[in-house]
Amino acid sequence: xxxxxxxxxxxxxxxxxxxxxxxxxxxxxxxxxxxxxxxxxxxxxxxxxxxxxxxxxxxxxxxxxxxxxxxxxxxxxxxxxxxxxxxxxxxxxxxxxxxxxxxxxxxxxxxxxxxxxxxxxxxxxxxxxxxxxxxxxxxxxxxxxxxxxxxxxxxxxxxxxxxxxxxxxxxxxxxxx
Numbered sequence: 001x002x003x004x005x006x007x008x009x010x011x012x013x014x015x016x017x018x019x020x021x022x023x024x025x026x027x028x029x030x031x032x033x034x035x036x037x038x039x040x041x042x043x044x045x046x047x048x049x050x051x052x053x054x055x056x057x058x059x060x061x062x063x064x065x066x067x068x069x070x071x072x073x074x075x076x077x078x079x080x081x082x083x084x085x086x087x088x089x090x091x092x093x094x095x096x097x098x099x100x101x102x103x104x105x106x107x108x109x110x111x112x113x114x115x116x117x118x119x120x121x122x123x124x125x126x127x128x129x130x131x132x133x134x135x136x137x138x139x140x141x142x143x144x145x146x147x148x149x150x151x152x153x154x155x156x157x158x159x160x161x162x163x164x165x166x167x168x169x170x171x172x173x174x175x176x177x
Contacts, residue, residue, distance in 0.1 A: 001060070001061050001062075001063045002058035002059065002060050002061075002072060002102070003058060003059050003061065004049060004056070004058060004059070005042060005045040005046065005057060005058070005059050005071070006046075007042055007046075009042065009059055009068070010034070010037055010038050010042060012059065012068040013032070013037045013041060013042065014032070014034050014037050015068075015090075016068075016070060016071075016088060016090055017031055017032035017037065017088075018031040018032070019031075019090070019091055021091050022088060022089075022090065022091055025123060025124045025126070025127045025130070026088075045057045048075055052075060052076055054113060054114060055074055055075045055076065055083070055114075056073065056074070056075055057071050057072070057073040057075065058071060058072055058073070059071050060072060060089070060098070060102060068090075069089055069090055069093050069098065070087060070088050070089035070090050070093070070098075071087065071088055071089075072085075072086070072087045072102040072103065072105075072106055073085065073086045073087070073106075074106040074109060074110055074119075077120070082118070082119075082120045083110060083114075083116055083118070083119050083120065084119070084120055084121060084122070085103050085106050085107060085110070085119050085120075085121050085137075086121055087099050087102055087103060087133075094129070099130075099133045100133050100136045100137060103133060103134075103137045104137050107119055107137055107138070107165060107170065108170075111167055111170050111171075116167060117166060117167055118164050118165060118166045118167065119139075119164070119165050120139075120142075120162060120163065120164045120165075121134050121139060121162070121163050121164075122160055122161065122162045122163070123160065123161060124158075124159065124160050124161075125144060125159040125160060125161050126159075131161065131163075134163045135163075137165070138165050138169060138170065138173050139163035139164060139165045140163060140164060140165070140169075141161055141162075141163055142162055142163065142164045143161070143162045144159060144160070144161050144162075145159070145160055145161075145162070146158055146159055146160070147159075147160045
């Protein structure tokens, strides 16, 4: 089950962003402070709902227990406005197919509800799990690049990859009928 974030998600986000494995390819494993979650991250998510109707970041909760599992986003990238898909999930739910399931749902939403030509996503080259998710969702590698602006991951260069799925590719992959 996905829902909009609220200010009450502070503890959920602090917990998620405190796991060094979850944050490995995002911050080099460093946790996000409670102050940053409260003062920057939650306001960013809440303001995005108003700035970009139909887009944003949604909290993902277990439908049976209501437990916070992580989040998914479908939103314009700050750098160039391209529509980006992404996710961050608690380590306890890795390997269950949730990243693929949630990302596919947002891709379908992107193309069915918005006049988009493409969706994109980026990750570090070494992040093979996220790369597999993107490929399962139908995205294709379009470029590899070096990014000095991301956090250093020990023993890893700063090489990143960008993936894309076009509307035509999405339509061609949909079941007939």
